[in-house]
Amino acid sequence: MGGEPTHLFQQAREYILQRQNPAVTESMDPSHSPKLAEVDSLTIHTIVNDEIDQISPSPHPGVKHAQSFMGAPLTSLPGGTQRGGSSKEMRMDTICCGAHGLSLLITATKDGKSHSLLFDTGPEEAVWERNVTRLGLDAGVIERIVLSHWHRDHSGGMLSAVRMIEAAKKSSLGEHADSNKVVVDLHPDRPNFRGILAHEPISLEADPTFAEVEEAGAVVFKSDEAHTMLEDTFLVSGSIPRHTAYETGIRGGIRFTSDEQWVQDELIMEERLVMCNLKGKGLVVFTGCSHAGIVNVSRHAVELGAGVPLYSLVGGYHLADGSAEKLEQSMRDLKTLAPKVLMPGHCTGWRFKVRLEMEMPGCMAPLFGGTKYELISDDSL
Ligand SMILES: [Zn+2]
Numbered sequence: 001m002g003g004e005p006t007h008l009f010q011q012a013r014e015y016i017l018q019r020q021n022p023a024v025t026e027s028m029d030p031s032h033s034p035k036l037a038e039v040d041s042l043t044i045h046t047i048v049n050d051e052i053d054q055i056s057p058s059p060h061p062g063v064k065h066a067q068s069f070m071g072a073p074l075t076s077l078p079g080g081t082q083r084g085g086s087s088k089e090m091r092m093d094t095i096c097c098g099a100h101g102l103s104l105l106i107t108a109t110k111d112g113k114s115h116s117l118l119f120d121t122g123p124e125e126a127v128w129e130r131n132v133t134r135l136g137l138d139a140g141v142i143e144r145i146v147l148s149h150w151h152r153d154h155s156g157g158m159l160s161a162v163r164m165i166e167a168a169k170k171s172s173l174g175e176h177a178d179s180n181k182v183v184v185d186l187h188p189d190r191p192n193f194r195g196i197l198a199h200e201p202i203s204l205e206a207d208p209t210f211a212e213v214e215e216a217g218a219v220v221f222k223s224d225e226a227h228t229m230l231e232d233t234f235l236v237s238g239s240i241p242r243h244t245a246y247e248t249g250i251r252g253g254i255r256f257t258s259d260e261q262w263v264q265d266e267l268i269m270e271e272r273l274v275m276c277n278l279k280g281k282g283l284v285v286f287t288g289c290s291h292a293g294i295v296n297v298s299r300h301a302v303e304l305g306a307g308v309p310l311y312s313l314v315g316g317y318h319l320a321d322g323s324a325e326k327l328e329q330s331m332r333d334l335k336t337l338a339p340k341v342l343m344p345g346h347c348t349g350w351r352f353k354v355r356l357e358m359e360m361p362g363c364m365a366p367l368f369g370g371t372k373y374e375l376i377s378d379d380s381l
């Protein structure tokens with residue numbers, strides 16, 4: 001009985017905090033059906049990804065990004081420097097670092113108005129902070145953070161992200177920053193710990209708690225159902241239904257329960273996708289780790305998209321450790337779904353990327369850390 005009043009008090013406090021924030025009330029309205037608006041353009045800054053590549057050109061006409069180091073910010077030389085006419089230098093300490101995890105800053109623009117959402121926050125605070133600083137991004141533009149699932153390689157930079165966003169908002173909005181706090185959209189089913197069963201249970205670090213996210217300065221919004229946000233420019237799913245026989249989650253996955261037991265947890269059922277509807281193209285689907293399976297993720301996006309065709313799949317396809325058979329089956333079903341632009345990153349693994357290039361030539365534009373991608377909505381491409 002002792003814990004109950006506290007729990008109720010916390011719920012009430014959370015509700016009041018959520019109602020005070022105009023960015024949240026939109027999602028809380030039960031009559032607000034999750035229907036996506038068409039957006040005119042989409043840009044994706046890859047803040048954290050396992051691999052970086054500053055050199056390769058874009059292999060897809062529908063995806064624009066810099067090549068040959070031209071995306072790296074230049075640093076001004078001190079005034080009066082004589083270096084044969086150079087006024088700037090490209091420094092190696094302005095290039096982003098790769099890290100095991102994912103964090104994407106997605107900006108959707110409709111009728112000249114932009115909304116920015118941070119999808120996942122990478123594995124550690126220092127990496128998120130370092131890469132955002134190196135990219136020269138204004139964290140204050142981020143209105144929402146959506147966590148794809150409770151795994152530390154996606155949640156580890158969360159508190160740093162919230163603190164940097166709030167600091168940037170305070171410096172630009174002053175006292176008005178308090179009524180515009182960043183909203184962190186989380187699935188309520190947060191495990192105390194996740195782990196892998198090897199010779200003994202191996203625990204991961206705990207994900208940030210709801211209280212820690214609030215203490216860092218955000219408003220927490222919990223949801224396990226599909227909903228839209230930011231004037232319907234983004235949709236977050238609920239749990240992703242599992243239909244394929246071969247997409248079975250993480251072998252050996254476990255979670256530590258409140259009664260101090262490790263129990264089997266291979267499916268990561270709280271995993272969610274985020275998607276946008278790019279004008280003239282179709283659904284652009286963002287997936288964190290695809291523990292649900294990239295085919296289940298794609299099929300669910302199509303279900304939620306109410307007739308809008310699947311255009312792009314961006315993020316981790318989690319096939320790095322997949323069996324040859326699973327890679328084969330995933331490829332077969334992905335071809336049937338016929339996405340036009342594949343942007344695999346994070347846990348996809350090089351074997352599946354090689355295969356995509358061979359079997360779906362011209363479709364892939366792999367995701368790399370520190371790169372800014374523009375998805376072109378021009379109908380001619
Ligand atoms: Zn994961």
Ligand SMILES: [Zn+2]
Binds near residue numbers: 102151153288346
């Ligand atoms: Zn991951």
